[in-house]
Amino acid sequence: QDELSEQVVPTNPAGRAPTGSRLHPALPVHGSAPPGGSMAGGKRGGGRGMRVHAGERAAPSASRALARHVMSTARPRPRHGGEPLRTRPAAPQWRSRPVGQPPAGSTGGRWGPARTREVQDAAPGWGIKGGTRAVLEFIRVHPDVRALGTEPHFFDRNYDRGLEWYRSLMPRTLDSQITVEKTPSYFVTKEAPRRIFNMSRDTKLIVVVRNPVTRAISDYTQTLSKKPDIPTFEGLSFRNRSLGLVDTSWNAIRIGMYAVHLQSWLQYFPLSQIHFVSGEKLITDPAGEMGKVQDFLGIKRVITDKHFYFNKTKGFPCLKKTESSSLPRCLGKSKGRTHVQIDPEVIEQLRDFYRPYNIKFYETVGQDFRWE
Ligand SMILES: Nc1ncnc2c1ncn2[C@@H]1O[C@H](COP(=O)(O)OS(=O)(=O)O)[C@@H](OP(=O)(O)O)[C@H]1O
Numbered sequence: 001q002d003e004l005s006e007q008v009v010p011t012n013p014a015g016r017a018p019t020g021s022r023l024h025p026a027l028p029v030h031g032s033a034p035p036g037g038s039m040a041g042g043k044r045g046g047g048r049g050m051r052v053h054a055g056e057r058a059a060p061s062a063s064r065a066l067a068r069h070v071m072s073t074a075r076p077r078p079r080h081g082g083e084p085l086r087t088r089p090a091a092p093q094w095r096s097r098p099v100g101q102p103p104a105g106s107t108g109g110r111w112g113p114a115r116t117r118e119v120q121d122a123a124p125g126w127g128i129k130g131g132t133r134a135v136l137e138f139i140r141v142h143p144d145v146r147a148l149g150t151e152p153h154f155f156d157r158n159y160d161r162g163l164e165w166y167r168s169l170m171p172r173t174l175d176s177q178i179t180v181e182k183t184p185s186y187f188v189t190k191e192a193p194r195r196i197f198n199m200s201r202d203t204k205l206i207v208v209v210r211n212p213v214t215r216a217i218s219d220y221t222q223t224l225s226k227k228p229d230i231p232t233f234e235g236l237s238f239r240n241r242s243l244g245l246v247d248t249s250w251n252a253i254r255i256g257m258y259a260v261h262l263q264s265w266l267q268y269f270p271l272s273q274i275h276f277v278s279g280e281k282l283i284t285d286p287a288g289e290m291g292k293v294q295d296f297l298g299i300k301r302v303i304t305d306k307h308f309y310f311n312k313t314k315g316f317p318c319l320k321k322t323e324s325s326s327l328p329r330c331l332g333k334s335k336g337r338t339h340v341q342i343d344p345e346v347i348e349q350l351r352d353f354y355r356p357y358n359i360k361f362y363e364t365v366g367q368d369f370r371w372e
Pocket of ligand 1: 128129130131132133134184208217218219279282283316317318330331334335336337
């Protein structure tokens with residue numbers, strides 16, 4: 001079987017992705033890693049995120065109303081005193097236009113009558129080792145969804161490139177289709193909520209969350225696969241292990257403090273605009289989790305049990321077919337790695353550390369993910 005590969009949109013003029021950018025973005029929040037930073041090189045390295053965009057919809061539904069609204073707000077507008085989006089000056093084509101209509105003066109091409117790359121009803125989803133790639137690859141099977149396969153990292157490290165750049169990356173969509181993008185590091189990017197809000201206050205957000213201890217180990221395992229010389233997980237996790245002082249400046253730890261990161265998002269977006277996918281259930285019941293994602297996006301439940309099979313070799317659910325091929329496909333080798341063995345006592349200490357954050361997170365979102 002072919003494996004789905006994960007790509008990152010190049011972030012420098014030479015068109016090269018910085019080394020290690022898949023692990024830690026060059027412009028992280030909550031401290032920053034050096035370009036190509038790793039958990040070894042900089043404990044404050046940024047994490048990774050996932051995101052999605054949505055195209056306007058023609059269906060007479062609540063989601064259509066939402067898309068309409070987004071259309072009229074797609075033009076950068078500072079809110080909450082936030083910074084304006086950087087764009088090329090006066091772009092009347094996308095200032096606002098009726099749903100389903102090409103911009104005035106358009107003769108087709110990029111702005112073909114039934115197609116658009118408008119950034120409208122963005123529905124970013126993040127997770128950072130939570131299962132974001134799986135959600136993206138599963139949701140793009142839906143005929144009403146078009147997905148950007150790469151991670152554009154627009155709202156974190158590529159923001160200076162401007163909205164036009166971002167839009168140009170988007171796949172063309174029919175009026176009835178949603179465009180989806182994932183960049184997991186948005187979740188921990190301080191500026192991302194404000195920037196996305198300024199682009200569109202109606203953006204729908206999808207977050208894939210997973211037991212933060214397992215997530216941290218997954219993150220570390222990924223880094224270790226690229227940089228075998230990094231210190232041990234146990235060593236990086238603590239400022240003082242005997243005192244049980246966890247090092248929250250280490251991104252592998254910090255990313256899992258979901259309740260903290262969520263607060264930044266709730267300053268801009270209501271909870272009803274954010275959907276939380278359980279990274280655990282995504283593996284045990286992909287159809288169930290994807291059913292909820294489809295409901296959240298306001299699209300028909302097309303992706304069901306029939307789309308999945310359990311691949312014993314991979315040890316994960318895989319797609320029987322994808323949007324581009326009728327052949328079965330599993331995610332790539334970087335998804336579902338065998339985790340590094342961690343001292344059980346350390347795992348216990350980290351469980352204790354995360355417990356209050358988890359409880360706060362459950363209370364905030366009104367959902368118990370049962371990580372205890
Ligand atoms: N169907 C399927 N196949 C393979 N892997 C799956 C699947 N569903 C969820 N997962 C879990 O996804 C984890 C990787 O998460 P992300 O895609 O969010 O990682 S990343 O942040 O984009 O690097 C990855 O984490 P690890 O197991 O630690 O590698 C998987 O557990």
